[in-house]
Amino acid sequence: MKDAIQVCELKKKYGSHMVLKGLNVQIKKGEIFALLGVNGAGKTTTLECVEGLRKYDSGMVIVNGKMGIQLQSSSLPIHIKPIEAIKLFAKWNKTKPDFSVLNSLGIKAFENKLYIQLSTGQKRRLHLALALIGDPDIIFLDEPTAGLDVEGRRSLHEQIRKLKLKGKTIVLASHDMAEVETLCDRIAILKKGNITFCGTASELSEKIGRKYFIHIKTQQGDHTLETDNIEDTLLSMLSELKQKEIRVLDIKVDRGTLEQHVIDMVRREEE
Amino acid sequence: MSGFLYGVVLQWKLDIRSKSLFVTCYIVPLIFFLLMGGIFLSVMPEMRSTLIQSMIVMSVSMGAFIGVPPSLLETYGSDIKKVYKANGVPLCLGLVTMFISAFVHLLSSCLIIMLLAPILFDAVLPVSLPFFFLALVIYILVSLSIGSILGLLIKNQAKLTMTAQLIFLPSIMLSGVMFPIDLLPDFLKIIGYIFPAFWGYCLMLDRGFCLENLWYLILIFSAAVIACAILLHKQKFK
Numbered sequence: 001m002k003d004a005i006q007v008c009e010l011k012k013k014y015g016s017h018m019v020l021k022g023l024n025v026q027i028k029k030g031e032i033f034a035l036l037g038v039n040g041a042g043k044t045t046t047l048e049c050v051e052g053l054r055k056y057d058s059g060m061v062i063v064n065g066k067m068g069i070q071l072q073s074s075s076l077p078i079h080i081k082p083i084e085a086i087k088l089f090a091k092w093n094k095t096k097p098d099f100s101v102l103n104s105l106g107i108k109a110f111e112n113k114l115y116i117q118l119s120t121g122q123k124r125r126l127h128l129a130l131a132l133i134g135d136p137d138i139i140f141l142d143e144p145t146a147g148l149d150v151e152g153r154r155s156l157h158e159q160i161r162k163l164k165l166k167g168k169t170i171v172l173a174s175h176d177m178a179e180v181e182t183l184c185d186r187i188a189i190l191k192k193g194n195i196t197f198c199g200t201a202s203e204l205s206e207k208i209g210r211k212y213f214i215h216i217k218t219q220q221g222d223h224t225l226e227t228d229n230i231e232d233t234l235l236s237m238l239s240e241l242k243q244k245e246i247r248v249l250d251i252k253v254d255r256g257t258l259e260q261h262v263i264d265m266v267r268r269e270e271e
Numbered sequence: 272m273s274g275f276l277y278g279v280v281l282q283w284k285l286d287i288r289s290k291s292l293f294v295t296c297y298i299v300p301l302i303f304f305l306l307m308g309g310i311f312l313s314v315m316p317e318m319r320s321t322l323i324q325s326m327i328v329m330s331v332s333m334g335a336f337i338g339v340p341p342s343l344l345e346t347y348g349s350d351i352k353k354v355y356k357a358n359g360v361p362l363c364l365g366l367v368t369m370f371i372s373a374f375v376h377l378l379s380s381c382l383i384i385m386l387l388a389p390i391l392f393d394a395v396l397p398v399s400l401p402f403f404f405l406a407l408v409i410y411i412l413v414s415l416s417i418g419s420i421l422g423l424l425i426k427n428q429a430k431l432t433m434t435a436q437l438i439f440l441p442s443i444m445l446s447g448v449m450f451p452i453d454l455l456p457d458f459l460k461i462i463g464y465i466f467p468a469f470w471g472y473c474l475m476l477d478r479g480f481c482l483e484n485l486w487y488l489i490l491i492f493s494a495a496v497i498a499c500a501i502l503l504h505k506q507k508f509k
Contacts, residue, residue, distance in 0.1 A: 051357065052356065053353050053356050053357060067357075069353075069357040071350065071353055071354065071357060072350055074349055074350045074351075075349075075350040075351055075353055075354055076351065076354065077285055077289075077345065077346070077351060078289075079285050079288035079289050080281070080285060084281055084284075087277065088274070088277060088278060088281060089358060091273055091274035091277050091278075092274045092358045092359070092360050093358060094274075114288070
């Protein structure tokens with residue numbers, strides 16, 4: 001199966017500052033793919049080069065399919081109404097608005113308000129609706145749930161999952177690791193214009209070194225231990241606590257969150 | 272084509288909702304017309320024959336130099352321009368729709384002045400209405416093309432306001448619309464000739480539609496179109 005997006009040796013500099021230093025990445029059809037990285041890592045520049053919104057200096061970008069781009073909140077005139085923006089985008093894309101999609105995003109409830117009067121969540125939903133006009137194969141989402149409340153995030157995550165079920169490829173840039181962990185099939189970590197890791201979240205934890213985290217709550221307080229050998233550490237820790245007659249209130253074991261893995265990965269690269 | 276027409280109509284509505292263009296195209300020029308029309312005629316009754324032309328030059332200059340550039344800056348100096356790229360439509364579409372919309376607003380404002388001036392101030396209508404309207408259309412096009420350069424070129428709201436005033440005020444003060452240009456010292460007269468308002472005013476006067484008054488406006492318009500094309504081209508590859 002052909003990749004939805006192929007990026008080869010992508011380079012981009014602003015003045016003398018090299019932002020992308022020969023970036024390579026392939027995104028498969030039908031997957032949800034996340035670009036992660038700290039501020040200034042080059043996420044938005046990468047997305048904009050792939051989307052065709054920004055010219056790059058050298059390299060190659062191949063996009064196999066129609067693109068839909070969720071733009072930032074500042075990208076519509078403040079006095080436009082959602083219904084007008086939807087009709088305009090539909091006319092530009094030579095299509096008719098799919099009202100089932102618009103209804104599922106709840107656009108109807110605020111379609112006649114001015115853009116300036118919309119809440120952050122309503123703006124995000126509108127921009128997603130606009131990105132979906134023209135039935136694109138590949139959808140780019142830049143910080144899709146930033147500034148949304150819990151219900152807004154849940155609703156938008158549901159929409160993104162529905163799009164995946166329809167076979168759409170979704171590329172998102174996000175700072176929200178929990179969101180990425182629950183939604184994405186693969187992730188790429190960008191650091192100083194290069195991809196330092198590309199794969200699944202479990203591949204990342206493998207690469208980091210299969211660490212386990214033991215979170216223990218006792219009468220004397222909370223503690224977290226990092227270990228490679230879960231069985232021995234747990235047994236020796238429990239026997240020590242028993243010897244000292246410290247009562248255990250709660251105990252949890254996990255392999256760390258994606259956020260911890262990404263931080264470890266970035267630190268490791270720096271070292 | 273339907274997308275283009277919808278875009279023009281939508282822009283026309285947005286201009287009214289945004290108020291800034293509405294104020295500079297209708298409210299301020301019409302208030303100025305109502306106040307100054309009476310004052311002018313009481314001081315200089317002979318201005319009755321040129322009142323319509325004077326007020327129209329003032330109205331068009333204000334709308335084109337002060338009202339249009341901020342709207343363009345709002346689009347081309349922000350993320351709004353990405354909307355065009357993201358939907359595969361030419362970047363110039365925003366400029367074209369704003370230009371057409373502003374043209375309709377300015378023409379409407381001028382028509383209101385033309386209709387009210389004879390009733391309120393006993394102003395004299397132009398002898399040849401076809402030539403007058405042709406001259407008016409040309410002056411609106413030239414003024415809007417200059418306003419377009421300002422909106423595309425200057426990326427800072429404060430600088431834009433200052434530059435727009437530097438073009439608008441001499442256009443009004445030195446073009447003969449407020450008082451006869453013969454009253455000005457020679458060096459101010461020469462400066463007045465640089466601004467298209469002087470030539471637009473001359474072109475709209477009775478028996479003023481001639482090549483002598485037209486060539487400079489055509490030159491400015493052609494240069495402005497080229498400048499806008501270059502500025503948009505630069506935006507495209509940013």
